Amino acid sequence: MDGVLGHLMALxxxxxxxxxxxxxxxxxxxxxxxxxxRAQRDQLKHQADAVKVRRxxxxxxxxxxxxxxxxxxxxxxxxQKSLLTAWRMQLKDLQRAHHLIGGYDLVECKEGKxxxxxxxxxxxxxxxxxxxMELDLTRTVQIxxxxxxxxxxxxxIAKQILQKDLKAFLQTLSQKLNAFAGRRQQVxxxxxxxxxxxxxxSNQLCNILVLMCTAQGETPKAVLCTLEYGDLTQCLPTRVxxxxxxxxxxxxxxxxxxxxxxxxxxxxxxxxxxxxxxxIA
Amino acid sequence: xxxxxxxxxxxxxxxxxxxxxxxxETLRSIFIEHGDRLQHELLCLVFEEGGGEQDxxxxxxxxxxxxxxxxxxxxxxxxxxxxxxxxxxxxxxxKLVQQLRLAGHCSVxxxxxxFAVTEIQEDDALRRRVTELNxxxxxxxxxxxxxxxxxxxxxxxxxxxxxxxxxxxxxxxERRQTFQxxxxxxxxxxxxxxxxxxxxxxxxxxxxxxxxxxxxxxxxVSMEGVVKPSLELLLKMSDQAREFDxxxxxxxxxxxxxxxxxxxxxEASIEGLIRTMFVRSHKTSQRSRRGNFIPNLLFDINTCTxxx
Numbered sequence: 001m002d003g004v005l006g007h008l009m010a011l012x013x014x015x016x017x018x019x020x021x022x023x024x025x026x027x028x029x030x031x032x033x034x035x036x037x038r039a040q041r042d043q044l045k046h047q048a049d050a051v052k053v054r055r056x057x058x059x060x061x062x063x064x065x066x067x068x069x070x071x072x073x074x075x076x077x078x079x080q081k082s083l084l085t086a087w088r089m090q091l092k093d094l095q096r097a098h099h100l101i102g103g104y105d106l107v108e109c110k111e112g113k114x115x116x117x118x119x120x121x122x123x124x125x126x127x128x129x130x131x132x133m134e135l136d137l138t139r140t141v142q143i144x145x146x147x148x149x150x151x152x153x154x155x156x157i158a159k160q161i162l163q164k165d166l167k168a169f170l171q172t173l174s175q176k177l178n179a180f181a182g183r184r185q186q187v188x189x190x191x192x193x194x195x196x197x198x199x200x201x202s203n204q205l206c207n208i209l210v211l212m213c214t215a216q217g218e219t220p221k222a223v224l225c226t227l228e229y230g231d232l233t234q235c236l237p238t239r240v241x242x243x244x245x246x247x248x249x250x251x252x253x254x255x256x257x258x259x260x261x262x263x264x265x266x267x268x269x270x271x272x273x274x275x276x277x278x279x280i281a
Numbered sequence: 282x283x284x285x286x287x288x289x290x291x292x293x294x295x296x297x298x299x300x301x302x303x304x305x306e307t308l309r310s311i312f313i314e315h316g317d318r319l320q321h322e323l324l325c326l327v328f329e330e331g332g333g334e335q336d337x338x339x340x341x342x343x344x345x346x347x348x349x350x351x352x353x354x355x356x357x358x359x360x361x362x363x364x365x366x367x368x369x370x371x372x373x374x375x376k377l378v379q380q381l382r383l384a385g386h387c388s389v390x391x392x393x394x395x396f397a398v399t400e401i402q403e404d405d406a407l408r409r410r411v412t413e414l415n416x417x418x419x420x421x422x423x424x425x426x427x428x429x430x431x432x433x434x435x436x437x438x439x440x441x442x443x444x445x446x447x448x449x450x451x452x453x454x455e456r457r458q459t460f461q462x463x464x465x466x467x468x469x470x471x472x473x474x475x476x477x478x479x480x481x482x483x484x485x486x487x488x489x490x491x492x493x494x495x496x497x498x499x500x501x502v503s504m505e506g507v508v509k510p511s512l513e514l515l516l517k518m519s520d521q522a523r524e525f526d527x528x529x530x531x532x533x534x535x536x537x538x539x540x541x542x543x544x545x546x547x548e549a550s551i552e553g554l555i556r557t558m559f560v561r562s563h564k565t566s567q568r569s570r571r572g573n574f575i576p577n578l579l580f581d582i583n584t585c586t587x588x589x
Contacts, residue, residue, distance in 0.1 A: 030286035033286075033290055041297050047304065048304065080337060081340065084340040088347060089312065090309075090312045090365065091344065091348065093365050094362055095354065096367075098351075098354045101358075101394075101440065102440035102443055103358040104357050105354070106353055108353075122411075122439070122441075124437060125410050125414075125438065171444070174444060175444060178440065235505070
């Protein structure tokens with residue numbers, strides 16, 4: 001009993017010891033973090049105070065007053081610093097703006113022997129995947145690396161345009177990648193938002209989509225909608241066919257309207273409308 | 282003890298966030314107020330060799346590099362941004378909300394775009410979306426652009442707007458250059474009543490009063506951003522001339538033009554049209570003086586010659 005109790009007590013002591021160690025380690029970490037943050041805060045505050053001093057000099061500049069007093073001399077470098085910093089901020093904002101509007105974010109690598117470009121894609125305001133590509137510029141323009149999906153007809157596009165006109169190549173690729181991302185996103189959205197519709201068939205390039213909907217009526221009937229995307233630069237189908245065992249249903253004015261909806265608006269939007277109008281389940 | 286540190290850390294983090302936000306705003310406001318003067322004054326500093334103080338030289342190098350990069354982006358993107366105002370509405374560790382106002386041009390086409398963007402850092406990825414979009418375009422080329430702009434504002438498709446703007450500006454530039462080329466080459470015969478940036482070109486010869494050919498070069502933009510140029514020919518003949526129009530040139534002229542376009546392309550087809558006027562006026566100046574002129578513009582599509 002003594003032995004066991006003693007053993008247990010020893011274990012307890014050890015345990016507490018470890019916990020103590022843990023605690024003191026954590027305390028140390030917190031202390032260090034607090035000190036670092038304090039330093040950062042102080043530096044920012046110092047910079048902000050310095051700006052207040054520079055405001056006087058700014059005033060002088062805007063009133064076109066001479067800046068060559070002894071007073072201003074030391075502060076002049078500070079002023080230049082803050083002006084340069086402001087200029088840098090504007091340039092960074094401009095870089096970000098180019099990035100946000102879908103620019104290629106061109107970066108020179110290997111001392112100008114190659115460049116890297118990015119293709120940003122978006123659909124209905126939501127930014128989607130970014131695809132990257134390295135182009136080797138040594139003798140002719142060649143694609144050396146990329147992460148564009150293999151199902152994409154990259155080779156044929158490159159063969160047609162890349163050598164003649166780099167910008168046209170980038171533009172065509174960007175157009176097609178965006179359309180592809182848009183079509184793929186529509187499939188995701190319709191699976192998410194319109195659970196009652198089943199995706200029977202879809203392919204890597206997302207240029208064919210076969211959906212099964214349930215038409216509302218006295219007896220619910222299965223309707224097969226086939227969307228063919230003949231134009232790879234577009235997110236909308238070029239052909240929509242409606243098939244149903246019940247011919248009167250597929251020929252009905254309501255379903256003719258549904259066919260137009262599917263041709264004119266994104267798949268998920270069209271199906272949501274159809275559901276809202278009571279056409280499908 | 283721990284708690285005291287944790288509280289202090291949280292308070293410091295908040296203070297830092299606030300100070301950083303203030304600093305950004307101050308820098309942006311400095312640029313807005315003194316942007317021009319600033320670049321003028323510092324231009325020599327930045328773009329000449331030579332040092333300056335240690336701290337400054339690092340900044341100067343950074344600014345130089347950034348300017349170089351910006352020129353690169355402007356060139357490859359085909360979009361020049363003259364104005365860029367950024368307002369940060371919310372900034373925290375995981376979320377950023379900003380409003381941007383951009384103004385610039387794509388070749389000669391001017392635009393102004395205002396949009397709001399929200400970025401949320403989720404575990405695996407950065408989710409970014411455009412939540413507001415307002416677009417203003419300016420220029421005589423944009424008269425049929427508004428349906429597209431409305432659609433793009435509704436769908437918040439900022440990227441589609443700029444992709445389409447680029448393609449549209451290329452087609453407009455082709456048209457402008459072609460029109461200008463012909464006006465300079467044949468100033469007596471070709472006129473651009475609405476300027477070289479419009480869609481109208483009129484071909485008239487002083488020797489053939491009452492007869493004119495008007496070319497409409499439209500550049501259509503669908504709501505989905507598909508840019509489609511199309512050319513049409515409108516023939517006008519004086520009543521006198523029309524009496525002699527046995528070959529029905531008035532009726533068939535525009536179809537002939539469409540066939541020409543398919544075979545020869547735009548420039549050669551327009552050149553062909555213009556030359557008929559010349560040929561006419563040279564050969565028949567005698568006749569027209571006697572008022573006995575028979576315009577018989579027959580294009581032989583196969584040999585591309587003009588015969589009576």
